[in-house]
Structure formats: structure tokens, C-alpha cells
Amino acid sequence: MKAKIRVGIPRGLLYYKHKVLWTNFIKELGADPIISPETNKEILNNGIKHSIDEGCLSSKIYMGHVDWLRNRVDYVFVPRVASYSKNDQTCVRLFALPDIVENTFYGIKLLKYNLDIQNGKTEKVEFLKLGLKLNKNIFTVISAYKKAKIRQLEYEKGQEARQIKLLENVGKLKILIASHSYNTYDKLIGFPVKHYLEKLNTEVIYADRVSKNNAIKASCKISKSLYWSHNQEILGAVELYKDKIDGIILLTTFPCGPDSLVNDLCIRKIKNIPIAYILIDELQGEAGMHTRLESFVDIISARKGVTRCR
Amino acid sequence: MQIENKVTFPRLGNYHIPISTFVEKTLNAKVCVSPAITKRTIELGTKHSPDFVCVPFKYNIGNYIEALENGANILIQAGGGCRFGYYGEVQEEILKSLGYEFKFFNINDRKFKPLRYYELLKKINSKLTFRKFMYYFYLIYKQIFAIDKIEDYIRKNIGFEINKGDFENVEKRFLVELKKTEKIRDVNNIFTKYITLLKKIPINKPKNCLKVGIVGELYVLIEPFSNYFIEKEMASYGIEVQRYINISYLFFSRKHKKSRTLKLAKPYLQYDIGADGVDSVAHSKELAKKGFDGIIHIKPFGCMPEINCMPILQRLSQDYKIPILYFSFDSQTSETGVKTRLEAFYDMLSMRKNLNSPLAPL
Numbered sequence: 228m229k230a231k232i233r234v235g236i237p238r239g240l241l242y243y244k245h246k247v248l249w250t251n252f253i254k255e256l257g258a259d260p261i262i263s264p265e266t267n268k269e270i271l272n273n274g275i276k277h278s279i280d281e282g283c284l285s286s287k288i289y290m291g292h293v294d295w296l297r298n299r300v301d302y303v304f305v306p307r308v309a310s311y312s313k314n315d316q317t318c319v320r321l322f323a324l325p326d327i328v329e330n331t332f333y334g335i336k337l338l339k340y341n342l343d344i345q346n347g348k349t350e351k352v353e354f355l356k357l358g359l360k361l362n363k364n365i366f367t368v369i370s371a372y373k374k375a376k377i378r379q380l381e382y383e384k385g386q387e388a389r390q391i392k393l394l395e396n397v398g399k400l401k402i403l404i405a406s407h408s409y410n411t412y413d414k415l416i417g418f419p420v421k422h423y424l425e426k427l428n429t430e431v432i433y434a435d436r437v438s439k440n441n442a443i444k445a446s447c448k449i450s451k452s453l454y455w456s457h458n459q460e461i462l463g464a465v466e467l468y469k470d471k472i473d474g475i476i477l478l479t480t481f482p483c484g485p486d487s488l489v490n491d492l493c494i495r496k497i498k499n500i501p502i503a504y505i506l507i508d509e510l511q512g513e514a515g516m517h518t519r520l521e522s523f524v525d526i527i528s529a530r531k532g533v534t535r536c537r
Numbered sequence: 538m539q540i541e542n543k544v545t546f547p548r549l550g551n552y553h554i555p556i557s558t559f560v561e562k563t564l565n566a567k568v569c570v571s572p573a574i575t576k577r578t579i580e581l582g583t584k585h586s587p588d589f590v591c592v593p594f595k596y597n598i599g600n601y602i603e604a605l606e607n608g609a610n611i612l613i614q615a616g617g618g619c620r621f622g623y624y625g626e627v628q629e630e631i632l633k634s635l636g637y638e639f640k641f642f643n644i645n646d647r648k649f650k651p652l653r654y655y656e657l658l659k660k661i662n663s664k665l666t667f668r669k670f671m672y673y674f675y676l677i678y679k680q681i682f683a684i685d686k687i688e689d690y691i692r693k694n695i696g697f698e699i700n701k702g703d704f705e706n707v708e709k710r711f712l713v714e715l716k717k718t719e720k721i722r723d724v725n726n727i728f729t730k731y732i733t734l735l736k737k738i739p740i741n742k743p744k745n746c747l748k749v750g751i752v753g754e755l756y757v758l759i760e761p762f763s764n765y766f767i768e769k770e771m772a773s774y775g776i777e778v779q780r781y782i783n784i785s786y787l788f789f790s791r792k793h794k795k796s797r798t799l800k801l802a803k804p805y806l807q808y809d810i811g812a813d814g815v816d817s818v819a820h821s822k823e824l825a826k827k828g829f830d831g832i833i834h835i836k837p838f839g840c841m842p843e844i845n846c847m848p849i850l851q852r853l854s855q856d857y858k859i860p861i862l863y864f865s866f867d868s869q870t871s872e873t874g875v876k877t878r879l880e881a882f883y884d885m886l887s888m889r890k891n892l893n894s895p896l897a898p899l
């Protein structure tokens with residue numbers, strides 16, 4: 228039997244958003260998706276080594292994952308996601324991922340697609356083109372895309388439904404982590420925050436577990452000219468959840484371009500919920516973060532009139 | 538009593554001249570140009586801006602505050618692409634929270650569409666006819682073109698003037714006269730007059746002088762205060778400076794040539810990497826091919842499109858064996874640091890040139 232083609236997916240950036248679509252698509256085509264491990268110190272350090280100093284921490288981590296994969300797989304999957312609709316765009320860091328990766332790791336073999344609705348590149352057509360590289364049968368490719376897409380949507384719905392249940396739970400303080408999913412779920416960035424919040428006996432609510440369309444609409448209430456799609460979703464979640472939560476944590480990696488502006492606006496406009504702004508850079512120690520979270524939870528407990536049990 | 542309208546906008550190099558002309562003529566409104574940028578401008582801007590926002594934002598805020606202090610009450614922000622398109626909304630909030638009263642117009646446009654500007658201006662001044670709009674549009678096009686041509690000539694020659702200050706004197710007089718122009722014919726005349734004057738300035742330019750191209754992010758390229766007058770500094774070493782990016786380029790040629798620029802950037806780039814990133818790569822490649830001695834790449838700290846293009850420039854630098862010096866500017870940048878690094882770069886370039894000279898092709 229012929230060995231399966233191994234396609235490496237870096238566990239960083241948009242992986243967390245589109246993972247079900249990506250992995251299922253690759254699997255359905257008869258290839259083997261290999262996902263790099265959770266971020267660890269080594270991946271981080273290699274990422275830093277292969278990045279420009281001033282890049283954001285999230286994209287440095289991504290480079291570390293690419294580095295981990297590149298000698299272990301046949302192709303590395305590095306898509307370009309630039310805009311999801313006519314009216315939005317993503318962060319320009321994401322515009323450049325394939326070009327950065329190819330110029331940093333000479334000779335690396337990439338699989339990519341280019342989602343850019345503003346320039347007429349639709350997901351369907353791009354996935355077909357991509358799929359044909361792995362599987363010559365166009366019908367298999369079409370059905371692979373359809374199946375993967377359905378699973379992605381089901382997964383998102385499930386996540387949202389689970390979260391709605393949590394929100395009904397009145398017992399605990401609820402804290403929304405308003406951050407890009409690649410920060411929220413990263414082992415070195417968001418995980419320690421989530422973990423500690425849970426240790427403080429609070430319920431963690433996630434900004435990405437919400438219907439995208441509703442969130443984008445809702446974000447207009449806070450900011451009318453915002454055009455970064457991922458920030459629209461985060462801000463929309465803040466708007467949609469703001470009556471059901473007790474505090475918000477804006478979690479940002481240094482020096483994120485979009486967040487530098489959107490966080491500022493969010494703090495100015497959201498007045499009646501406590502907000503903590505946590506900025507993560509390479510040299511972060513966890514101790515400082517713990518103290519901040521603790522005092523934040525103290526503040527919101529006092530506000531709610533509950534005493535926090537330790 | 539009705540308060541008089543006074544319009545202001547962020548400064549950018551010498552372009553407040555055409556912008557003022559345009560606003561005055563089409564809106565029948567007074568313009569209150571924000572005072573020339575000083576240390577205070579950037580201090581004010583930094584104090585009231587989000588922490589690590591890119592530095593043009595901070596300069597803009599400083600400009601607005603200083604103009605508001607002088608009585609401006611209509612603020613205009615252009616926009617487009619990258620973070621710049623989102624500046625307006627946040628800046629409006631910041632200035633409001635400082636207690637100023639004003640109207641804010643955010644022309645947040647990704648593409649350059651004159652007709653849309655007309656509609657927008659008509660909202661403010663209902664008497665504006667399309668004919669008049671087009672006339673003044675063309676007039677400022679001419680003004681911008683004149684500024685860019687004159688500055689380009691100066692950039693290439695100022696390092697070699699025999700009598701210190703000649704070029705700057707002529708430039709100053711040119712700007713004063715340009716400010717007064719109201720007819721297209723006047724702009725043409727003044728342009729011819731001053732370009733002739735400039736060409737008469739005695740220079741001593743060796744055939745094989747050092748040639749360095751400067752590429753990078755638009756704002757820091759154009760606003761000399763924000764780049765610590767780097768072009769002037771380069772000139773003082775007797776370097777001929779080449780720069781592609783200016784407003785005529787941005788408005789009147791890039792938009793139509795975006796796909797062509799991308800082609801020029803091949804094989805290094807396949808996709809658009811945001812704002813001026815593609816231009817930086819394409820122009821660097823052109824400079825390298827033309828045999829320039831070095832390239833200086835400048836950007837605001839944290840500027841994403843330019844960070845995107847840096848790994849690509851690093852590779853280009855290896856492929857073509859052309860040295861590239863990178864600068865990042867923020868409000869905290871140390872001026873001595875800039876000067877020292879520039880000096881070292883100059884030393885390196887001249888050493889390379891001397892070593893290679895007997896072999897170098899003409």
C-alpha cells in the first residue's frame with residue numbers, strides 16, 4: 228500500500244478557528260493530517276528565532292510550529308485568510324503567512340489556499356484547487372469539502388450550545404476571555420489564565436463560542452467602523468454576553484496591531500463591567516499574572532457582594 | 538452667534554499645502570493647519586494614545602490637539618488599509634473624552650474614488666458644483682506633483698551642494714509661493730521657475746557617489762520629523778537618496794499598478810502583504826538590480842505590513858548582496874542611536890565601494 232501523504236498543520240493562529248474544517252478535509256482526501264504539539268518552550272524559542280523581533284507573539288509561536296513540522300511531514304499547511312466577506316478583512320499579519328514562511332524556510336513545501344472575498348477568492352473554489360493537489364478525483368474533493376464544512380459548523384454550534392448552558396449556571400462568577408482564539412487556547416498564552424481563573428472558582432466564558440453572524444452584527448453597537456473580522460467577533464461577543472457576565476479579560480499578545488486600537492475603544496465604551504487588560508509578551512512570568520487575576524476576581528466579587536471562598 | 542468653521546487634518550510632510558487649498562476652495566471653509574510638528578506634538582500624542590499603537594497615530598493625535606487649541610472645530614481623517622482605516626473612530630473617542638468639541642469626518646476609504654469625495658464634500662457645502670470640484674482636484678494634483686518633483690530633485694542633489702543651504706532656501710521660497718497659487722497655470726509657472734532655479738544651484742557630485750534607496754512605511758517616509766530627518770542626515774554624508782513613495786505615487790500610480798507591483802516583487806512575494814509592504818519589496822528589488830549601494834528600510838515600531846516584508850528583504854539582501862539597514866521609529870527612539878547606526882552603515886558602504894571599485898562595472 229502506498230504511504231499516505233503527511234500534511235502538517237501548525238497548531239497556531241487560525242488553526243483554532245478552522246481546525247475541524249482543515250483536519251477533516253485533509254482526512255477525507257486520503258491524506259494524513261499531522262498537528263504539531265501544544266506550544267512548549269522549545270517551540271516558542273524556535274519561533275522567536277525564526278521571526279522578526281517586532282512581530283506579535285502569536286505569529287512567533289506560529290513560526291515555531293511550522294519549524295517543528297517542516298522536517299516531519301510532506302507538506303505544511305499554511306493558508307492565507309485575508310477576508311471573509313466584502314466588508315471585512317483579517318489582520319495583515321495573516322495576509323502574509325505563506326510568503327513569510329516560504330522566505331524564512333527556504334525550499335519548504337506548502338499547501339495553501341487563499342481566502343480573500345474582497346478579491347474574489349472564495350473558500351469553495353480555493354478548497355477545490357487545494358484538494359486537487361492531494362486527490363485527483365474532483366467528486367471526492369467536492370464531497371470532502373462539504374463534509375468537512377458541515378462538521379465544522381456542527382462543532383461551532385455545539386460549542387455555543389455548551390456555553391449557553393454555562394451562562395445559565397448562577398452559582399459562579401463568570402468571566403469572559405475576550406481574545407483571539409489562538410491566544411485563548413494556546414498552552415503558553417491563554418491556558419495559564421484560564422487555568423488560574425478556574426482555580427479561583429470562576430466560570431470561564433469564551434468569546435469565540437458564539438454565532439459569528441450575530442457577533443459581527445452586535446459589534447457595530449460598540450464600534451461602527453471596525454473591519455477586522457476576528458476583532459468584530461470578539462467585540463460582538465462582549466456586546467452579546469455583557470449582561471450575563473461579571474467581568475471581562477482582554478488578553479492580548481505584544482504588540483498586536485488590531486488589539487492596540489480595539490482594546491482601547493472597548494475600555495472606553497464598556498463602562499459597567501470590570502475589565503482587566505492582560506498583555507502577554509515573551510518574557511512573561513506567571514506570578515505577576517496570578518496576582519492580577521486574583522485582585523480582579525476580588526474586585527468583581529466585592530461588586531457582586533459575594534465573598535470568594537479560597 | 539454662529540461659530541465659524543475651521544477645518545483641520547493631520548500633517549504629513551508638505552502636503553498640508555494642497556490639502557488646505559482643496560478644503561478652502563471646495564468647502565468655502567477656513568483651514569486651521571496644525572502647527573509644525575515639535576517635541577510637544579509627539580509628547581501630547583503619546584500621552585493620549587493607546588500604548589503600542591503605531592506611531593503615526595500618536596502624531597495625528599498631537600496634531601489634532603494642537604489644532605483644537607488654535608480653534609479648529611472640524612477634524613478630518615482619511616483612512617484606508619491596515620490599522621490606518623481604524624484610526625478615526627478611536628481618535629474621535631479619545632479627543633471627545635479630553636473634552637474638546639468638534640465634528641469629526643472619517644473618510645474611511647480603501648480605494649481612491651474621487652466621486653465619493655465629491656458626494657461627501659457636497660454634504661458639507663451644498664453649493665459645490667462638480668465642475669468646480671474637478672477644477673480644484675486637478676489643481677491640487679498639480680500642486681502635489683510639483684512638490685514631489687521638486688523634492689525628488691533635492692533629495693538626489695542636496696548632499697552635494699557647494700554652498701550650504703542653497704537647496705533649502707529655494708525649497709522654502711517655492712513652498713511659500715505654491716501656497717498662494719489658485720490657478721493651474723500659476724502652479725505650472727511656479728514649478729518651471731523653481732525647477733530651473735534648482736538646476737542652477739552649483740553642485741559637486743562625483744560620478745560614483747554612494748547611492749542609497751529608502752523604502753518602508755508611508756508615514757515615516759514622508760514626515761521628516763517622524764524619521765529624525767534621516768534623509769537630511771544621509772545627505773550630510775554625501776549620499777544620493779532615492780525614494781519612490783510619495784503622494785503622487787500613492788494616489789495616482791500605485792492603485793492602478795498594484796498587480797504590477799506584485800509582479801515586480803516576484804519571486805519573493807506571491808500575495809499582497811498589506812499597506813506598503815509589497816512596494817517595499819518591489820522597490821528594494823529594483824534598487825538592488827539597478828546597482829544601488831545600499832537600502833534603508835524604515836517603519837513605525839510594530840508596523841505589521843513592514844514586519845511582514847522584513848524576512849523577505851533579508852532574503853533579497855542575501856540574494857543580491859546588497860546591505861539593508863532597518864530602522865523602527867517610535868516616540869521613544871533615541872536620536873543618537875539613529876545617527877550612530879547610520880554612520881556605521883555609511884562607513885560600511887564606503888568601504889565596500891572602495892574595495893570593489895576597480896572591478897565594479899560602471
Ligand code: SF4
Nearest residue numbers: 283285318320483484
Ligand atoms: S491580530 Fe494581533 S495577534 Fe493576531 S496576527 Fe495580527 S497582530 Fe498578531
Ligand code: SF4
Nearest residue numbers: 591619620621840841
Ligand atoms: S501600515 Fe504600519 S503604520 Fe500604517 S497603520 Fe499599518 S501598522 Fe500602522
